[in-house]
Amino acid sequence: MQHDEKYWTDRYQNRQTQWDAGSITTPLKEYFDQLTDKSLSILIPGCGNAWEAEYLHDKGFENVYLADISPIPLADFSARCPTFPKDHLLCQDFFLLNDKFDLIIEQTFFCALHPSQRHLYGQKCAELLKDRGKLVGVLFNDRLNDDHPPYGGSKEEYLEFFIPWFDIHIFTTCYNSIKPRAGRELFIHLTLK
Known part of the structure; x- marks a missing residue:
């Protein structure tokens, strides 16, 4: 069962967004604080309220792109961050994106995908990254739910989705x-093979 635009738009309209931390989370903030190249092209798929993008934008990163299948979080983000470039807001299915990025940030998107789509996620990230591009972020290392998002899992099962496409630098408990x-979280830092 894939979750379409209507499913996610309904979740936002009904304020069923329990995954939203309300601000950038520590693992990503500390990772971003180490980045020095503010020209990096960065994609945040399934961005939701995109606290990470707001943080990056405020720090002067100019090439941050947000993708979400629902227009609601993109509109809310745009209202909250009016100086963020409107053409960097991509209301689109992640699997239909075709640009190239230096860095993809994972933050509660993978767990929103139905487990039947997970094998496609690593491959699609690989397609969207430039040579030696990176996939960095957090994954839930917890069983969570079997019948609705967030779907959980474990490091062992996740690795099989990434090893074909990426060199594993960090894949450990946060x-x-x-x-x-x-x-309950794994921090991942992967480089395109």
């Missing part, structure tokens, strides 16, 4: 998760 996610 030491700096926000309190509600402590001990």
